[in-house]
Amino acid sequence: MDLTLGIDLGGTNIAAGVVDASGKLLIKESIKTGAERGAAAILADVGDQACRLVADMGESGKDIRAIGIGSPGTPDNVHGFVIYSSNLPFRPSTPIREILQSRLGIPVFLENDASCAALAEARAGAAKGALYAITLTIGTGIGCGIIANGRIYHGFNNAAGEFGHSVLIPDGEPCPCGRRGCFEMYASATALIRETRRAIARHPNSMLRRLSDEAGKSGARTAFDAMRAGDPVGTAVVHDYIRMLSEGVTNLINTLMPEVLLIGGGVSNEGESLLIPIREFVDQNAYYGEGVPHTRIERATLGNDAGIIGAALMASDNLTS
Amino acid sequence: MDLTLGIDLGGTNIAAGVVDASGKLLIKESIKTGAERGAAAILADVGDQACRLVADMGESGKDIRAIGIGSPGTPDNVHGFVIYSSNLPFRPSTPIREILQSRLGIPVFLENDASCAALAEARAGAAKGALYAITLTIGTGIGCGIIANGRIYHGFNNAAGEFGHSVLIPDGEPCPCGRRGCFEMYASATALIRETRRAIARHPNSMLRRLSDEAGKSGARTAFDAMRAGDPVGTAVVHDYIRMLSEGVTNLINTLMPEVLLIGGGVSNEGESLLIPIREFVDQNAYYGEGVPHTRIERATLGNDAGIIGAALMASDNLTS
Numbered sequence A, B: 001m002d003l004t005l006g007i008d009l010g011g012t013n014i015a016a017g018v019v020d021a022s023g024k025l026l027i028k029e030s031i032k033t034g035a036e037r038g039a040a041a042i043l044a045d046v047g048d049q050a051c052r053l054v055a056d057m058g059e060s061g062k063d064i065r066a067i068g069i070g071s072p073g074t075p076d077n078v079h080g081f082v083i084y085s086s087n088l089p090f091r092p093s094t095p096i097r098e099i100l101q102s103r104l105g106i107p108v109f110l111e112n113d114a115s116c117a118a119l120a121e122a123r124a125g126a127a128k129g130a131l132y133a134i135t136l137t138i139g140t141g142i143g144c145g146i147i148a149n150g151r152i153y154h155g156f157n158n159a160a161g162e163f164g165h166s167v168l169i170p171d172g173e174p175c176p177c178g179r180r181g182c183f184e185m186y187a188s189a190t191a192l193i194r195e196t197r198r199a200i201a202r203h204p205n206s207m208l209r210r211l212s213d214e215a216g217k218s219g220a221r222t223a224f225d226a227m228r229a230g231d232p233v234g235t236a237v238v239h240d241y242i243r244m245l246s247e248g249v250t251n252l253i254n255t256l257m258p259e260v261l262l263i264g265g266g267v268s269n270e271g272e273s274l275l276i277p278i279r280e281f282v283d284q285n286a287y288y289g290e291g292v293p294h295t296r297i298e299r300a301t302l303g304n305d306a307g308i309i310g311a312a313l314m315a316s317d318n319l320t321s
Helices: A039-056 A058-063 A096-104 A113-124 A189-202 A207-215 A222-228 A232-256 A266-270 A272-285 A305-320 B039-056 B058-063 B096-104 B113-124 B189-202 B207-215 B222-228 B232-256 B266-270 B272-285 B305-320
Strands: A003-009 A013-020 A025-032 A064-071 A074-076 A081-084 A108-112 A133-138 A142-148 A260-264 A296-299 B003-009 B013-020 B025-032 B064-071 B074-076 B081-084 B108-112 B133-138 B142-148 B260-264 B296-299
Touching (some): A013 A039, A039 A058, A096 A108, A189 A266, A207 A232, A232 B232, B003 B039, B039 B058, B064 B113, B096 B108, B108 B113, B108 B305, B113 B142, B113 B305, B142 B232, B189 B207, B189 B232, B207 B232, B232 B260, B232 B272, B260 B266
Antiparallel strands (some): A003 A013, A133 A142
């Protein structure tokens, strides 16, 4: 059996697991990143974690043929290091591939984490079988992984997929990237929470305010809950949020025409409350000529495992290409 | 010698030529489309044109191994017809491949015209050698061709590349596509002319107005000419235009990270007056991590021949894939 090991490097946790050729996750393990300790300490832990997983597989451990690492930022798979990541202390001076390869004795490959998640969904998740697929992960920010012709699209510098930093409103909300009005500033969970708080401030007697007070905070879910309970203030917040998210999704579809566009991350837990209006908007607004097949819009299904599975499948792709 | 024949179907003209494997255009010929005559009459003319070109090549005519057709709208290369085009009367009921293949006796392949132009530039033009390249053609509308890993990126339905219909200003200028505030409504030559006229109406004593009156009309060049002559009104029009164009270019770069992004079409004749401020804007605003290589922004060099050359090279790619 052909197996690979996938490692999903995150700012908070590092999740790793063993995956078969079909994308099935056999075992997994998560450890704390402790990013403040620096690259060497993190990589020592990652090496330990990989060794434990190999050992846990018992006899099948010898079938693990490669390690795939999904990292935030811009990994460089040619040179085997991370060029830049805002969440992790890896830089070109840390030879990730060399360190792990010498420790585990099998090839190590690197890729962006959002790209790995998109690959997992296109091979073993909600976009299974689609040669052109995009996964938008909506959380604190917006991740975007693009699959083209069945493979990860990473651009010439491995830095593609920053669709979250497409300006949708020139001179709009300031974004940490330096621009103003980025898609991420309107369509991330962070943006939804910001608008929920602003609406509460404007409408101190609203049900939205009451729900927020009862929960002790405004979350990404608060406005959706208020909407489902019939509150007009919550409904307006959700309506405006979905409108901006849908404008961005339509922009992406017009540009790249994936067969399937998936939405993952915390906000996707709203399910059809989120997806139905997005589909309606896209069907009305996307630039499909008469008779041209439309993109399917679904929820991502692999959740947090997508990063591990995609990193492992990416390693397998690298072995055979 | 391996040769292919490229045909660039346009709403006004149909340009065709014979191209070698390096992308060199050996001979070409242009005829009027006469779109109002319907698909059968146009295809008869295209067949005549192709036969003339083969004959004109003399002894080398027998080296022409395939025909590539670049068409506006959404061609379907699997079934050999155009699914939809707003400028031409071709629909699935017109078996373009079958008709031309039976007449010429060599394989016929179809592709979107903007994609063909991008392929030509990436093989034989200003993006030569780049595996990831984008060509934006700025004219009446905005064409966008995407090259990924050396091949045309056409999405699952061959309709990718409608980046011109990305909304940049929600609720902005109404667009014929049905949305409001599309990039094309701010960055096309049409948009530049519209803003020039509006500025003239607001500033009837401006040099911009005088230049326009002298020329008998406001063109895409008028505001640039006024700017170069020191007119503040023309300068403001150009400044606003380039800002919106640059926002869109930056969005595209953040999403797709091409090695080279080319600007073609009429407005690109402004050369460095256009390119220098775009490059400055992109370098300041694009989401490149520290140490990550930047996209080069250049002018497309193949002009109107790009469509013919790209269609021919696309046919060659289809033969060998």
